[in-house]
Amino acid sequence: MNYKKQLSRKKRDKIFELLLKDKASLISVIFLLALILVSVAAPFLPLDGSKTDILHMLESPSSVHWFGTDEVGRDYFARTINGGRISLTVGILAMLMSTVIGITVGMLAGFSGGIVDGVLMRIVDVIQSIPWLVLVTVISIFFKKGLLSIIVVIGFFSWMEIARLVRAEVLSLREREYIQYASFAGVKSFIIIVKHLIPAVMPTIIVSASSGIADAIMTESALSFLGIGIQEPLSSWGKLLQTAQSNLQNALYMAMIPGVLIILTIFAFNKIGNVLRVYWEPRVSEV
């Protein structure tokens, strides 16, 4: 129908307007798009991060090796790109996992209330009361080391905050008259959740999801830094940082490059999360 087109155009205009108003978020979008594009295209690019070259070890950035070489002479640019692939994959997949679990638990607890709420929230309390780094460390020792287990471990132990936020919001939404009307009119609970509750908690979800990506990247970096994360020959930014620490004095760039990239990526995700939140929040009144 025609009006649906109109609506989607209205929405599109709004997001462009928001992006153009704030230069930092526009740059963030461009930066992330470039990063994702390069990560996706990496296998098809003439980049080889595994070829060692003993003649050119720990070389500073030059026109041949844009980011220099590492301690066994591998091209650091290629390794950074490949590391970015892993870091982004971990970040996004772990975030998706924790967000899905978080929303489900939070919705269920907030919407059903009573015993269901009590039991679910006590479970959240218990998991949250264990220092997560200890927990993740112990668990990752038992798991088979690899990309998938890193994602699962991070994803499975970072959903509690989202669950709490969603639950709190749903509790207050339940008091809104439009929700009360829907359940009075006999609308099925599932439809109320999908049609009314999810869109209303969306801003919260977006913000915590965007910081969730950032957190997952950081956690992965920390784990790799401790040596229980990504294993050779794979690399991630965190892994690169870990290897860089032994050469800090003669090859500072090896730590600087992944470090700066982690910071920029996290900043960009947070910035975009903020734009999306503003975009999603309904205006209270335009009249």
Added chain:
Amino acid sequence: MEKLIEVKNLKKHFYKKNFWGQNQGVTKAVDGVTFDINKGETFGLVGESGCGKSTLGRTLIRMYEPTSGKIMYEGEDIAAIKKNKLNKFHKKMQIIFQDPYSSLDPHLTVRDIIAEPISVYEKLSDTEIDLRIAELLKKVGLKSDDMNKYSYEFSGGQRQRIGIARALSVNPQFVLCDEPISALDVSIQAQVINVLEELQEELGLTYLFVAHDLNMVHHISEKIGVMYLGKIVEIGDSDDIYFNPKHPYTKALINAIPRIEQERVLKLDRDVIQGDIPSPLNVPKGCRFHPRCPYATERCRCEEPELRIDADGHQVACFEA
């Protein structure tokens, strides 16, 4: 007059429970209320905040679960029906809310808001729904194009019209108007009242009009019930209540209305009743109004008066009236 709804000794108590499920106190929001609503009429329910008028309205349409009592709707007791069998009645009984902001989902278009109850009760195609909504919007004084807009694009009065259209979308017989004009500006209130009156005439609707503005309630209602702390203290014909109140509380309430008419302006030096409304958690013994009543006697302090009906059908719960 044919009765549409007969409420018999209806109670709605809210229990405050602790972690172990033990009772920590009861709020008797509605505490034994009996009255009838005639078909095609407007029954006005007035009282001050905390008197239980909104709770009564919402219990009556089974938005809240009644604690005890009967709600006879065309001879059938709704209070006794299982929750999952209520759809049949909710199609006949709809509600308009006070707050034009919290009652409409800001994420939905007007079309989706109004289509919500339709899709529960009827199987219609999208085009049929569009047609019906366009017609409804025209009925409440909006344009059919407005269905593509979001609720935040409208002013308070227009939102209230959207709420009315939603309530009427399933062709109900009875509409609970829960303070529908309290949140609106003076110049807009009359618009909404007129829309409600026109629709009542056109569709033969029955209203329960809950409000605290006695001027408006008198204007729109055939009958008025006055509530105080969970009980109805007086029921009567609208003009009788307004011009010839019998219960001391009704008198106080009507005296306190700030009026514009020169000869009826509120006289602050004599019309003012003392005291505050007690908390519904701590209802006074005897007549609930006795601590504020200028005519209270010893009997009022220990015995609770019940509604008595006099020759003209006027009902008052007072020993002295």
Added chain:
Amino acid sequence: MEKLLEIKNMSVSFEKDKKTTKIVRNINLSVNRGEILAIVGESGSGKSVTVKSLMSLLPEYAHVEADGVYFDGRDIMEMSPADKRKIYGKDISMIFQDPMTALNPLKKIGSHLIEVIKRHQKISTREAKILAVKMLQEVGIAAPEERMKQYPHEFSGGMRQRVLIAMALCSHPKLLIADEPTTALDVTIQAQILKLLKTLHKKEDMDIILITHDLGVVASVADRIAVMYGGRIMEQGTKEEILYDPKHPYTKALLKAIPKSDTARGTKLEAIAGSIPSFADLGEGCPFADRCEHASVRCKNANIGRNIFSETHSSSCVLKEIEKIEQGA
């Protein structure tokens, strides 16, 4: 008549996101000594902004321009911030619609009062306490000694408003600004608070600006009325002139839209069509033009004259039945 407050040609505009929106336009208003002035208007009429500009309570993006705002003979606009502060809260006090937000929920009622008293008088806490009890008594709170020890949440809405009035009275203000003081209250409690304000007005020799949307409230307490709409004063005059001999189409329409006790049931209310305009949509002409049944092309004109009907009664409208026209006012 001697004027306590005189506002000369005041305008307020909000500057946000590089957009300037005019809120209040060219207002002339005064409060005479010994009177209660009511400013009546619906939401979006600019009535609250008008008085908040007097108290410097507007947000930073607000710009106030005026030919002069004279309080007690001195121009507030010319004063230093320090001098202004001496006036606010002392000579001019204010009470609000929602007394809960004006009270600290963690502080006892007594300490609220004692703090205010000690700000204005150099006395010991014990003396301030005695005075506080007296103030509570004066605003009609029973058992004030026990009440002093309670917290705001233990008070009902009407009681809280009384406490707020007591706090406002501590400095013996010359002017009390009451911004919708009874809107959140029930009718019987509203009558009590209005009675209290009227009593204090006489007893304390304190003038009052009452802001409200309720013409009924105005009828029972005000001496003079200014009707605002879309940031302008549409009509002002004594209570009798405005309520029983209104000249402006807006005032007339507003009065007709309210059901009276003698209007028979079933008669249709005379509603005002359309909705209240937002400040951003208003141009230079009459803000009511779009909803007015007498509107003509001239209403869009920037120069709407001021019609004088009596020494106290004036309106701003281009209608023909004008008796005298004073251009450019």
